[in-house]
Amino acid sequence: MAILEILEFPDPRLRTVASKVTEVTNETRALIKDMFETMYEAPGIGLAATQINVHKRIVVIDVSEDKSQPLVFINPEVTVLTGEPHEMQEGCLSVPGFYEDVTRIDHVSVKALDKNGKPFEMEAEGLLAVCIQHELDHLNGKLFVDYISPLKRNRIRKKLEKQHKANA
Ligand code: QAP
Ligand code: CO
Numbered sequence: 001m002a003i004l005e006i007l008e009f010p011d012p013r014l015r016t017v018a019s020k021v022t023e024v025t026n027e028t029r030a031l032i033k034d035m036f037e038t039m040y041e042a043p044g045i046g047l048a049a050t051q052i053n054v055h056k057r058i059v060v061i062d063v064s065e066d067k068s069q070p071l072v073f074i075n076p077e078v079t080v081l082t083g084e085p086h087e088m089q090e091g092c093l094s095v096p097g098f099y100e101d102v103t104r105i106d107h108v109s110v111k112a113l114d115k116n117g118k119p120f121e122m123e124a125e126g127l128l129a130v131c132i133q134h135e136l137d138h139l140n141g142k143l144f145v146d147y148i149s150p151l152k153r154n155r156i157r158k159k160l161e162k163q164h165k166a167n168a
Helices: 026-041 126-139 150-167
Strands: 046-048 058-061 071-080 085-090 100-105 107-113 119-125
Touching: 026 046, 026 058, 046 126, 058 126, 071 126, 085 126, 100 126, 107 126, 119 126
Parallel strands: none
Antiparallel strands: 046 058, 058 071, 071 107, 085 100, 107 119
């Protein structure tokens, strides 16, 4: 059981492309447990392994209000189902204190392995669909601030760098 350290923008390690999980083991499950603990403690609704400096394709999500819908996605593959773009305010545990509107498709299908290594497929809409895409982006080294204007992104980078220096 452990709360893990979350990497913060503009840490270059957040740009790492994660590798596929080849075998889901007890070690994988222990990591997933720590990821949920870290996410719930924050509190957040989604966390990708990339954010805790583990470069494997693992995502945990719980968009419920009461920690009642924990979801695990190992090696997730997302297919966009409708062409309807929706704007939603996004945040990120790796970009603390900043929220910006991002436009994404809000109906997706996702194929992944569960925590027992069993393949499953589900459809998601709304906040869950957005969260899945946001977390999958992390596994590909992408952040929600990449979708906003360079001016806003630089402003966020400078503020966070200043905080990091103050905390060092
Ligand atoms: C991704 O983000 C997400 O700035 C998950 O100070 C967010 O859990 C997808 C958090 C919104 C779709 C919509 C952010 C916690 C949590 C902060 C999170 C903060 C503390 C973010
Ligand atoms: Co994030």
